[in-house]
Amino acid sequence: GPLPFGRLAIVGVGLIGSSLARAALARGLAGEVALADADPAVVARAAELGIGTSFHADAAEAAAGADLVISCVPVGACGLVAEAIGPVLKPGAIVSDVGSVKAAVVERMLPHLPEKDRFVPAHPVAGTEFSGPDAGFADLFEGRWSILTPPPGTAEEAISTVAAFWEACGANVETMTPAHHDLVLAITSHLPHLIAYNIVGTAADIEEVTQSEVIKFSAGGFRDFTRIAASDPTMWRDIFLNNKLAVLEALGRFSEDLAALQRAIRWGDGDALFNLFTRTRAIRRSIIDVGQDTPSPDFGRRPPGK
Amino acid sequence: GPLPFGRLAIVGVGLIGSSLARAALARGLAGEVALADADPAVVARAAELGIGTSFHADAAEAAAGADLVISCVPVGACGLVAEAIGPVLKPGAIVSDVGSVKAAVVERMLPHLPEKDRFVPAHPVAGTEFSGPDAGFADLFEGRWSILTPPPGTAEEAISTVAAFWEACGANVETMTPAHHDLVLAITSHLPHLIAYNIVGTAADIEEVTQSEVIKFSAGGFRDFTRIAASDPTMWRDIFLNNKLAVLEALGRFSEDLAALQRAIRWGDGDALFNLFTRTRAIRRSIIDVGQDTPSPDFGRRPPGK
Ligand SMILES: NC(=O)c1ccc[n+]([C@@H]2O[C@H](COP(=O)([O-])OP(=O)(O)OC[C@H]3O[C@@H](n4cnc5c(N)ncnc54)[C@H](OP(=O)(O)O)[C@@H]3O)[C@@H](O)[C@H]2O)c1
Ligand SMILES: NC(=O)c1ccc[n+]([C@@H]2O[C@H](COP(=O)([O-])OP(=O)(O)OC[C@H]3O[C@@H](n4cnc5c(N)ncnc54)[C@H](OP(=O)(O)O)[C@@H]3O)[C@@H](O)[C@H]2O)c1
Known part of the structure; x- marks a missing residue:
């Protein structure tokens, strides 16, 4: 099967990113969990909490060599993330995200990605009113839904890999169009x-x-x-x-x-x-x-x- | 002090009435706790739960001889309750209620009460989404506010007695006009x-x-x-x-x-x-x-x- 990944990269280590990192470590979903954040204080805190295996200020550094890269930044910043990681993605790498809006995310991220058929946008319908790496927890997605919105033409195998990842985090998966x-x-x-x-x-x-x-x-x-x-x-x-x-x-x-x-x-x-x-x-x-x-x-x- | 009462009567044994009955029994705020409800099934259930000392289909029967009568029915029914209990109130009895609206309650109840200066409307700002005698619990008012809205001319001693009752139920008390x-x-x-x-x-x-x-x-x-x-x-x-x-x-x-x-x-x-x-x-x-x-x-x- 596709799990565990050799290397999982998470860009944006807030409530959602840090919860995913914790879930991936706790459930053994990846050999390496590389975490990147634009805020140096968040990178330092993530390292202190020990919720990954490597910690980066630079998204590209985390994404290099990863099998799955998940953007966990606010929707307005996801284009920047795609732009940063696009050039360093290894062949066959799957890209995903967790943004609460999907059509705009596809529009902002897809143009920067080298393999258009390996982008599987997702949205876990789970959260709390808190933010940042301290607010996350491994069980956040347990019993909740994660919605996948692959654009037409996405590789079936990439979709089922991302679905398997969310299921391994405890979530139910449903697929629909971004719109x-x-x-x-x-x-x-x-x-x-x-x-x-x-x-x-x-x-x-x-x-x-x-x-x-x-x-x-x-x-x-x-x-x-x-x-x-x-x-x-x-x-x-x-x-x-x-x-x-x-x-x-x-x-x-x-x-x-x-x-x-x-x-x-x-x-x-x-x-x-x-x-x-x-x-x-x-x-x-x-x-x-x-x-x-x-x-x-x-x-x-x-x-x-x- | 005014507490404990010889006899407390509660008309309407739903979430609020049954919580007050439980609090009064648990905290020893009255010798007798007489409960009345228009719904025979509720009267029977209150007796089964043992949350009062007597159980009545007739509001007047519960109110007779009481030192404090509290109407705990929906706001639209409070006029009927006042009409029913007015004639049997013993001299000096205090009447109160728990309605979520206050000007209309004063308008509906006061005309039927024999001693106008002994009516102290109240509203405990506490509740849950459930109704009925099974939904109540003694601690519902703990740390919450109960708002008293005595009309002008209400006896100070009646106000302070009702305030003492709510404080004994664990609530904070504030006074303001009904409007x-x-x-x-x-x-x-x-x-x-x-x-x-x-x-x-x-x-x-x-x-x-x-x-x-x-x-x-x-x-x-x-x-x-x-x-x-x-x-x-x-x-x-x-x-x-x-x-x-x-x-x-x-x-x-x-x-x-x-x-x-x-x-x-x-x-x-x-x-x-x-x-x-x-x-x-x-x-x-x-x-x-x-x-x-x-x-x-x-x-x-x-x-x-x-
Ligand atoms: N919170 C929820 O309930 C919830 C539920 C489902 C989905 N989502 C989605 O999940 C995403 C993240 O939400 P969250 O609540 O986890 O946010 P969060 O706790 O505020 O964390 C976001 C992190 O991303 C960092 N960041 C921003 N721009 C970046 C960039 N260009 N490169 C690297 N890092 C960057 C932020 O750093 P700075 O603070 O320095 O900007 C912050 O540390 C959003 O798209 C949101 O729509 C949230
Ligand atoms: N629930 C809250 O969160 C909350 C909070 C603060 C204040 N309040 C106020 O408290 C009052 C009671 O609310 P509740 O939630 O406790 O209601 P509830 O659980 O629905 O109970 C009301 C009870 O009063 C009975 N009743 C109706 N008319 C009557 C009458 N004429 N004589 C005797 N009994 C009668 C009802 O019987 P039937 O079902 O047969 O009508 C029912 O058993 C309302 O005025 C409300 O505005 C409620």
């Missing part, structure tokens, strides 16, 4: 983040209610949104700039539905409210049934001090 | 719920993405919203019908801000996005600092099977 990925994630991830950022901003600005009241009484629901709205600003700026059309389309739907809800409240249409509020429960039940969320009340959050 | 409460909670609780219900509805309806994709890839952010959107439909219908103006005002602000964010995406204004996404992080930090949320990544949610 469809971007539509699906606009709904299940990008719109939720946009709405969360927006509501936290609205609450921060309102004059009738003090900041301290917003914070004290946040357990009524607001605090849930602040977790998502604490996600990395660079990563999320890049996502919205690179999935503009699908996000604007999803946002249009959301606003239309919200206008109808607003009207139901204004006119006191209790039945319309009750019907929507009943319909939405079924979706949570399904998410729990397929193992994508916990059935514990309140996410299993413990009361302070417990 | 201000409704503004604050419109932002920290009602708007977040409305937005969560709406986004889950939008995701359910979109045609380009299948229901099964929404569910599978929900760990990208969407699943967080489904927890809140699984809250009780009756309770939430009543909240929106009874806090219409404050909710519409908060919603107006939210939509205005969202329009600006939409424009920033459309025009590719990365700086505007980055600035908002940076500002919102500070609010989560404050919420964690004051103990109203957990610092654990992903709310401390465990991967499936862990």
